[in-house]
Amino acid sequence: MSFSLFRASVRRAATAPRAQLRSQLRIPLRKFSTPPPEAPVPTPKSNTTLYVGIGAVVAAAGVAFYSFSDSGSNAVKTGVQAAKVKANFVPTKEDYQKVYSRIAGIFDDAGDYDDGSYAPIILRLAWHSSGTYDKESKTGGSNYATMRFAPESQHGANAGLNVARDLMENIKKEFSWISYGDLWTLGGVAAVQEMNGPKIPWRPGRVDGVQTQATPDGRLPDASQGSDHLRKIFGRMGFNDQEIVALSGGHAVGRCHSNRSGFDGPWTFSPTTMTNDFFKLLFDEKWVWKKWNGPKQLEDKGTQSLMMLPTDYVLVQDKIFKKHARAYADDEALFFKDFAASCAKLFELGVPTEQWVSPEPWIMKNVDEK
Structure with missing residues (x-):
């Protein structure tokens, strides 16, 4: 990569x-299945004030995106996302867990692709969308998911990641309320954990950015x-x-x-x-x-x-x-x-503290955990 x-x-x-x-290696060939997503819980079970705060941030980002994005279709999607927040749709940890499980459910659908799993390329997407951060200029990182835009999507370091972005786009259609930055990094968490790796602390709060925020090549x-x-x-x-x-x-x-x-x-x-x-x-x-x-x-x-x-x-x-x-x-x-x-540190690069939904990261459950 x-x-x-x-x-x-x-x-x-x-x-x-x-x-x-x-x-x-005594590794079972696991197949995952996930029931259709349930209707989202209308009110949060906890962290109400924090969720409302992030809702305001996302809503503001949605308006800015709609006004200045070079991509009309993405502007509409982000506008819809902001509208849902304004309509008091506040996703809970359980909602994000459903997204995690849905992502994990596609890993073994790879068939003959590579070694029979999409997990590594999903992890690479999370890594590359986060690893552009510059601590001096405070640009790049996972906050805006700018790999959605050219020329960043066409950088040599990101060759082949259209496969991962397309897979995640299908999940985005099912869970339109989640930001791309949260979706991609949650995918990285799922990839590590479902490949028998360690638990990766994670929390939501990233917002979708605009094309002008895309990072230069070479980072x-x-x-x-x-x-x-x-x-x-x-x-x-x-x-x-x-x-x-x-x-x-x-x-x-x-x-x-x-x-x-x-x-x-x-x-x-x-x-x-x-x-x-x-x-x-x-x-x-x-x-x-x-x-x-x-x-x-x-x-x-x-x-x-x-x-x-x-x-x-x-x-x-x-x-x-x-x-x-x-x-x-x-x-x-x-x-x-x-x-x-x-x-965990990598996946949080570029995200302002005030955007986090939770003061502390969460531990997401693997698909085989109850």
């Missing part, structure tokens, strides 16, 4: 059929670069070295595509399951430069079926990065804890 940390859509693992991998990591580049890109967002390494562990899932990023292959043998294998493999495998006509990347010498990007390999070359990577290779629980915290 561009993210080159998260250039992850998924695809069939090169070393074994997906069914065989699931069997070896997401370039996978061909080194440690200085990673520190520059992530430092601009407000992350330290430990958080950079933790977020890099997202490459435990998904894969790169030669027709998108130019790079090709999965990082691990189980690209639809969240583990600390990305770090284990960095230390345990012998990595050599791949001989091919594509961009510079590494492959494992043993099976030649896995890949690492230059920005991945610097995690074991840079002294400070290596210390954190080694800790995560040795302790999956530690990795999960730090990844959850860094991911």
Whole structure:
């Protein structure tokens, strides 16, 4: 992925059929089903004052969007969203849980797409829509979901994410009251949790923006670069070295595509399951430069079926990065804890405090939890 940390859509693992991998890893092939959404609760069960406050913000954003957007259809949709808020439709946590479950329900509908799951590419969408934040100018981030607009949607780092946006657009039609920023980041939360990853604290409050708020190209990591580049890109967002390494562990899932990023292959043998294998493999495998006509990347010498990007390999070359990577290779629980915290921080970049519906983030239930 561009993210080159998260250039992850998924695809069939090169070393074994997906069914065989699931069997070896004792991962059940789960199918999800979700009943039709119930009518929304007309009044909130809690946080009434906070919900009303966010309603006012969303309503104001809707008016501004209608007046200045270059896209008439999106203006109408946002105007409708604002009208619903004015009509006292106040979504509760239970309403957002229904959206979560609906998103999770599409992951295993991927069929032959990649490794049989849409979860990694949905996670990549959440990552890339949040990772454009600039702490100095306070622009970018997840608040306005500006990847809906050109030219941001056409940036090289976002190649292939039209697949994820189209999937989420279908869910947006079912739950028209949710903002795109909330929808996309909630999708990232669902992706991590349903791929057996840690719980990601999340809360709603993002509003839809306008085309003029789209971010310039070059704010997401370039996978061909080194440690200085990673520190520059992530430092601009407000992350330290430990958080950079933790977020890099997202490459435990998904894969790169030669027709998108130019790079090709999965990082691990189980690209639809969240583990600390990305770090284990960095230390345990012998990595050599791949001989091919594509961009510079590494492959494992043993099976030649896995890949690492230059920005991945610097995690074991840079002294400070290596210390954190080694800790995560040795302790999956530690990795999960730090990844959850860094991911939650990433998904909230660019959102003013006063917009949050809840003073504290929520923990959403997995689809198999009651």
